[in-house]
Amino acid sequence: MDDLEFRTRAFSNPLDEQEDFKAAADASPERRQLLRELNELEQNLQLTLTSVDIPAGLQRKLKQHARPASASRSRRFFALAASLVVAAGLALNLFLQPGLSAQDLALHDELVEHLHQEAPNYDSSGDISWSQVESILAAAGTSLKTSDELASMHMIFARLCGVGGSRSAHLVTRGEHGPVSIIFIRTTPVSRNVELRDERFQGRIIPVNEGNMALIGEKNEPLGRYEKLLRDNIEWSI
Amino acid sequence: MSTSPVLGFNKSDSDRRKRYEALVDELYQDVFRYGYWLTRNKSIAEDLVQETFLRAWRSFDSLQNEKAAKAWLFTILRRENARLYERYRPELIDIDDVSVADEDTAEPDHKQKQVELHQAIMRLDKDYRDPLLLQVIGGFSGKEIADILDLNNNTVMTRLFRARGKLKNILAPGTEPETADDDLADRITD
Numbered sequence: 040m041d042d043l044e045f046r047t048r049a050f051s052n053p054l055d056e057q058e059d060f061k062a063a064a065d066a067s068p069e070r071r072q073l074l075r076e077l078n079e080l081e082q083n084l085q086l087t088l089t090s091v092d093i094p095a096g097l098q099r100k101l102k103q104h105a106r107p108a109s110a111s112r113s114r115r116f117f118a119l120a121a122s123l124v125v126a127a128g129l130a131l132n133l134f135l136q137p138g139l140s141a142q143d144l145a146l147h148d149e150l151v152e153h154l155h156q157e158a159p160n161y162d163s164s165g166d167i168s169w170s171q172v173e174s175i176l177a178a179a180g181t182s183l184k185t186s187d188e189l190a191s192m193h194m195i196f197a198r199l200c201g202v203g204g205s206r207s208a209h210l211v212t213r214g215e216h217g218p219v220s221i222i223f224i225r226t227t228p229v230s231r232n233v234e235l236r237d238e239r240f241q242g243r244i245i246p247v248n249e250g251n252m253a254l255i256g257e258k259n260e261p262l263g264r265y266e267k268l269l270r271d272n273i274e275w276s277i
Numbered sequence: 278m279s280t281s282p283v284l285g286f287n288k289s290d291s292d293r294r295k296r297y298e299a300l301v302d303e304l305y306q307d308v309f310r311y312g313y314w315l316t317r318n319k320s321i322a323e324d325l326v327q328e329t330f331l332r333a334w335r336s337f338d339s340l341q342n343e344k345a346a347k348a349w350l351f352t353i354l355r356r357e358n359a360r361l362y363e364r365y366r367p368e369l370i371d372i373d374d375v376s377v378a379d380e381d382t383a384e385p386d387h388k389q390k391q392v393e394l395h396q397a398i399m400r401l402d403k404d405y406r407d408p409l410l411l412q413v414i415g416g417f418s419g420k421e422i423a424d425i426l427d428l429n430n431n432t433v434m435t436r437l438f439r440a441r442g443k444l445k446n447i448l449a450p451g452t453e454p455e456t457a458d459d460d461l462a463d464r465i466t467d
Contacts, residue, residue, distance in 0.1 A: 088410065089310055091313045093310075097309060104297075
């Protein structure tokens with residue numbers, strides 16, 4: 040094996056165990072030195088690529104896929120709960136918020152159902168990075184202009200969701216009284232602000248340019264500052 | 278392109294579930310790590326892994342060749358990433374987005390080296406990074422990587438060669454000559 044072939048195989052797979060490769064490595068001090076350097080790089084690569092924190096509870100969630108009985112029970116439970124929420128929300132909305140279209144009300148009801156389903160998944164143990172938030176926003180077709188005030192918000196959750204039938208971005212930040220959800224929904228803007236009607240949450244869906252922004256917190260959470268801050272900084276992509 | 282190793286002969290639900298759960302136990306961490314490095318986003322990676330295993334479970338009537346399960350899961354994850362996220366997301370080259378798991382035992386110098394290597398990996402072109410991730414995280418051979426990426430084996434080995442050469446150059450500039458080595462593919466064996 041000549042030097043060029045040895046070098047090529049060493050870089051392609053420093054852990055090559057084939058006899059001809061091992062014999063070639065022993066043929067000169069330069070080759071042994073190169074292989075030592077590559078093996079050191081390989082160890083560091085292994086360490087770096089596997090040093091990723093695995094999300095807590097992921098293993099349990101994956102195993103849940105194989106539990107159809109409990110899954111279907113919980114689906115039935117959520118479906119029933121959602122139906123009740125939808126019926127109650129619709130009745131209240133029709134009574135209390137005249138002038139909203141059927142699409143506006145449907146978005147409201149879908150949002151309430153989504154919030155109840157997702158709330159147990161918020162993890163307040165640590166912040167997530169703004170780059171993660173930006174990736175989710177980009178995937179949902181929106182972005183936020185950078186500002187110091189925005190950067191000071193502690194984000195604990197950022198996921199894509201299907202609210203509004205589109206790829207929406209669901210962010211959660213720490214509020215004064217609990218998690219505050221911020222959802223960017225790139226669908227036809229609602230006719231006007233839609234106030235949330237729910238026993239647990241309060242908030243509103245706000246039409247912003249080409250889409251909607253929903254802000255939701257616990258009952259006593261002040262949401263005004265978030266509305267102004269986000270409205271001033273949101274940008275929808277085409 | 279790799280194909281599903283799953284065939285449709287029936288076993289009991291309990292057996293099926295146990296084998297699926299064993300698969301989760303054995304592989305979920307590697308699948309998540311690969312998802313993370315592929316997307317460079319933990320939330321998206323977690324969603325992808327959930328979708329990957331959900332699809333695996335739905336097709337899990339029986340696993341004909343459990344040794345092929347890992348390549349199968351990685352392929353599903355790649356496909357789901359392309360379907361759900363890749364085309365909606367610009368390629369992010371955020372070299373400051375460094376995630377090194379906290380380990381109390383890690384020396385500051387050692388941690389700094391990991392950060393530098395992390396950034397160097399991020400700077401690799403996707404064509405070079407992809408096979409390297411599959412080789413190091415997945416432990417796949419050149420042939421298996423070629424199947425997953427739908428490339429020929431020589432192309433994979435050439436890209437692995439170049440990936441490590443570029444990494445060495447990024448970490449210690451000038452120590453490795455930039456190679457114009459298209460002819461090297463013929464000299465590489467798996």
